[in-house]
Amino acid sequence: MAEQMRTSTRDLEELRDRMTAWLRGRVGADASVSELSRPTDNGMSSETLFLTATWGGRPTRCVARLAPAGEAVPVFPAYDLASQFEVMRLAREKAGIPAPRTLWFEPDPAPLGTPFFVMERADGLVPPDVVPYTFGGWLCEASPEEQRRLQESSVGVLAALHRAPFDAAELGRFGAAGLRAHVDAQYAYYAWAHGKRPIPLLERAFAWLEAHWPEHPGPDVLCWGDARVGNLMFRDFVPVAVLDWEMAAVGPRELDLSWMIFLHRFFQDLTVATGLPGMPGFMRAADVCRTYRELTGYEPRDMGFYEVYAALRHGIIMARVWQRRIHFGEQPDPDDPDDLVLHRATIERLLAG
Template sequence: MSEQMRTSTRDLEELREQVSGWLRGRVGTDAAVSELSRPLSNGMSSETLFFTATWGGARTRCVARLAPAEEAVPVFPSYDLRAQFEIMRLAREKAGIPAPRALWFEPDPRPLGTPFFVMERADGEVPPDVMPYTFGGWLCDAAPEDQRRLQDAAVGILAALHETRFTPEELSVLGAGGLRAHVDRQRAYYEWAHGERRIPLLERAFHWLEAHWPADPGPDVLCWGDARIGNLMFQDFAPVAVLDWEMAAVGPRELDLSWMIFLHRFFQDLTVALELPGMPGFMRREDVCSKYRELSGYEPRDMDFYEMYAALRHGIIMARVWQRRIHFGEQPVPDDPDDLVLHRATIEQLLKG
């Protein structure tokens, strides 16, 4: 998820010197760091730095992901950078997923003031969140066959990841697996995220989940977590990088499928509300599930349940983001706490069936 986020006010030259000193300790005294910068829009999950590392005659374009400081009012209660680093490496090396090459994980907060990891930087086009890709731009304006090629390739990433078998030891960094454990963690996240005001709409959605629990959630697999096209880089409508693994989990395949479908619906609903056409034929549930079935042989099940769950999960995140904006004086406190959820109307529609 993306937002212009207050994650750091540290001087870039000071950071460059700190990263240089750290890198020399890793690869040798000839190491140097240049071209250090921040992206124009940092993600909500961590602070990002771009830089070029040079050592031993080699030159590597890098991205560092840093856990956010507490004063930035983080969107999530914890940031397990080691788990992100290990899962990204596994997805690339074992499943053949084009995740960026994981270079180093640094658990010691002393070099930069917080733990961080470094990966190789990839190049490509990303469907933007701000303004949403459904409003216009390279993907919205593309030919229907190119949009479908991109959609099918994104679904193919999920199928390839889910079809890869990992050992329990490899996935142990993610904690307990299964749908119940996943929902329990979301409930704990909600209790942390809602602050001083409970959000009745989200609590109704939790009750709905319990009343419509799947009879058989199906086999658990490694799920990407934040499985959406805004976390993919493309070249010629083909994915070249799979980004942002902080929400990775062990659970049913439908967690990823429903998230990919719902996140497009979220942007499409915003677009329609502004009386723009958007992309109504893109990421339709029947098309996504049909392609997934074709690629994996697995029939997605209980998708009404998982779409509600995706809407709820996204609702908790959106409520936390809105509270951040209130904290920084960017918007007033709403009279109705349900208005903290940007897609309130969508969840209300799902609750009505």
Template sequence: MADSDEVARPQVSNRDLNEVHDRLVSWLAGRLPDGADPHVSELSIPATNGMSSETLLFDATWTEDGATRAERCVVRMRPALEAKPVFPTYDLDKQYRVMTLVGERCGIPVPKLLWNEPDEAPLGAPFFVMGRADGAAPPDVMPYTIDSWLLKADPADRRRLQEASVAIVAEIHGIEATPEEIAFLQLEQPGDSALRRHLNDLKAFYEWGIEGRRVPLLDRAFTWLEDNFPEDPGADVISWGDARIGNILYVDFAPTAVLDWEMAAVGPRELDLAWMVFIHDFFQDIATRYGGLPGIPDLLRREDVYAQYERLTGHTPVNTHYFEVYSAVRHGVVMARIAHRQEFFGERVMPEDLDETVLHRALIEKMLEGTYWDSLSAATESAGTTEETAQ
């Protein structure tokens, strides 16, 4: 099993939830009709997923038009600036707008949007409120490949979940929108293509997040990304940004809500496809290499994901090795930043070898060596032989 420091959930907030609760009640009273007399339950923090925007859960009741209204609510808010946020900026208004656009233009289940508050005065940070959907997401902590309802599920049910999840990505990418309508999703870094702006944005995030303490592995990986930058990155679409099953709620293996849009942008389709594939590889690696467990080797295999996406959209995924390396580096930058946050909250001591802040350093090293995909093929063949033997 992995050391507890490596898989434990980092602290996500240093706010006084009692104070937030009282300010939330006052704000809600101002948003509702006179005499609504809102009541808000005790605030709670989700236990398994998410370490970026602060997420708070509560139940609200109030009186409207002579009747009692009730909503199970979720607040998404910018983390306190003094608490070493994961990302340098948090555009909550952008998240609200992209969720509105996606909900209007395609059939995927986006949470019910209730209120958007761009002013930081009421709670100390911009936030928005949405309805809480039923369902459960495969957990990040402990990873779903180690212990979860998904791990214990029948393979046929896992396959249903996988295919429904890939279909969500395909639907998002199929949204028709003018450049003007999605201009708010364009990243601000310079570049002659959306992918170039995306890479420059990632570099800027890395430089900000490491606070002068460079991670040699990530430096080498950025050189690789520059040396292998695709000549033709492909057509741009609305990119969900954090396309993974841990950001989807499911009931009976069917999606009920698509969450976490803070990394949404404009970019090639493969940004989302490779991210979905790699993040599962990351959790699978935790199970097998750190935990000595089988994990879920038949889930989200790249050949299955890419083939289904092509069937649904007619688009053949291209430059997939590049985008998988890009995903691994992107996740590495996030992990390096989270390590600084853990140090700030007294949850870890920074190692002398800063490559150790990247839990999947071995995967990135294999990618840079060019041996990563061969090792995956061997593991897939081994898993298939084991399944045949068991049958």
């Protein structure tokens, strides 16, 4: 897990020159771009760049998000950067969530070869994906009280987003609402990502969902989509930035809750498999749901169904990421397509009850 996955095929020097030219067209001839770099410990989808943008004599630390180049074997079939830009603005203004302050959206692919947006960069600590935070580091080594503060404040982000007063027009830009529309979109994504080589385990999981469909799915809200602690930045174990909104959707609030719970379980299972204890008392389903209920008055339901769905969704993404690693010669192609799913054993246990 320590090896960095390749997420870009673009040259940094060329990007800096092109971004400088673009910024001068936006804010004036005195603008410059410096300290351009890529993050190394989180993110597997959109290309992320760190930079300092200077205009009017004032340097501003920024982050740019770019849709990946086609030759980079992108994780998702499409990257709606305009919606990502808008959902961060809405989350900040209407839900009071510390989403990054957005600066510019550029829909024209000409300046950098792809659409992109720029936002201000926040300061804080992010639980890493590589190596996962469950293996050690500041969060794993924090006191139980500090871990609980971080967990409860992370659930608080979901509570604030889900109860925010978004209107129908604002929600309409994030696709069809409801659990059925969400699952259908995930199957279409699976067919795009893996249609040339079906993955039987994931197809069994889709069949399991149909056989265990909730009788009354919960009310639809704006969901963050990629709701996990690795997409939060913290100071004093409280969120100061909410990152990565590319999976935002309108659906039952259990989509976010189960994703937050399962993504910790994913890292925890990997850690235990290496013989380390990890963080077994962190992000337990009962604790997360209790905190959410206390904050919102809403009782999460059908969480067993949503846990399987979260595991399936993550399986589609991880299998796509593994295919990208195979494409770039970073690992061999397995004989069994189910082995493309890193948490195969977890899904098999869930399907077996």
